[in-house]
Amino acid sequence: MDARPSLLWFRQALRLADNPVLEAAMTRGGPVIPVFILDSGEEGEWRPGPASSTWLTESLTSLDHDLRERGSRLILRRGLAGEALLALTRECDARAVFFDRRYEPAASVSERDIERMLITRGIEVVSANASLLVEPDRIATEAGGPYRVFTPFHRAWQRIAIGESPRPVPRMMPAPVRWPVRDVRIEVDACARGRLIRDGGWKPGERGALERLRAFVKASLTGYPNDRDRPGIGGTSRLSPHLHFGEIGPRQIADAVQTRAAGSSAPGEMRAAEAYLRQLAWREFAVHVLHHHPHTTDRPLRPEFAAFPWSRGRAGLEAWKRGETGYPVVDAGMRELLGTGWMHNRVRMIAASFLTKDLRVPWLAGARWFWEKLIDADLANNTFGWQWTAGCGADAAPYFRIFNPVLQGMRYDAQGVYVRRWIPELSRLPDRWIHRPFEAPADALAQAGVRLGRDYPKPIVDHARAREEALLAIASIAGGRRKAPRGGRRSGRHPAH
DNA sequence: TGAAATGTTGGGGCG
């Protein structure tokens, strides 16, 4: 057996259980030396923002801790990943480098370059998929191209993902190693826990991810189909940041969910499992689309949207960012984002629809704000979600699908639990008005202690009118095939206008 | 993974 060490280059699979990269490295024999490299070049124009970086720091600390429990540790390096890996292979006399594949444009170009460079230097390179049930190149349409519609993608994905996905492998540990070099340094400092992490109740790292999965399967999976769209209820798994950094893998999640469903006689359990797995499919669809259309991080998938008449003003965007649009469910979401680095998915859709359609702010501006503030910021999912909402992406909602923030609020937060949590100044308003304080009679506002325009803003746009204008805007780029919407009346019943 | 406008239906009040 070759006693020369292997480098285990952690990228977005920051875990020790069900990690095919670690498994491959350990199977190969010889010492395994774990390393993480902070290289902004891997991220291209989309460097992680402060929220995501905070999580990463915590996650690396956690991974290092887990490794140290068995006498190993995580080497951290800064700089170009290729150079750092080459230097480390020399310092350790490593013969091979193992890493987890990534699929974002910059990262996948980078890893190909690095692989080629290492091979020319005589280093063996092994990569593996640790992030997806189905990698983006494994699925193609009849015509051999990438999918652009979810439903057929989902069918194809299910055949592969559910049919042949092997059981996850248990937690593995690199054996204790006496480092052959002295100058490798761990720079992960035990920095103060970020406010977002603390206030959001998060626990970055593999242990936190597994706890979250177990709690979700036990307490919330059964109710998932009903509860997942209600932001006032903790009905979602909240695994998104853990998944993004690979503190847990989709195979572990699918296994836990299916095991639960198989062990139950209740028919609802199977339905719940399918509903949740479907969300994993959406996640992988986003990766599929970005992988095959790398320009979509900055440009619409549908080219006709390059001519869309976006609004130029900044005021709407700024009010949206602060959570001061005057539409409670939108503002609650934006404040949840600022306070915890996370936002319920239903509310993400509502808030994104409001920005791109009611305010007609370019989707990229919203995508950049989410990118900066989300602890689960993920290039494929963020890009996909924004283009989907804006109507310019894959399987996009037709542009005329415009969310009504009042109706959405009443439908999914009927008791106003979510709005009251994040907008306490409205908390004494009765349910009837909680999603439309601007329509509440004066005495109801007075009784609740709300002075509109002082305690809570008046709506910055009239939704009914904004909707008409958005429909006109889409008609203007539709090549004259679409007729302009009828009517165009103002609602006439809006106190703020 | 919409909303609003428009069309249809059927029960009940009422002359």
Add this chain to the structure above:
DNA sequence: ACGCCCCAACATTTC
């Protein structure tokens, strides 16, 4: 008893 109207409820169409 009957036709007419109103309108809520639901379905369909359109944006």
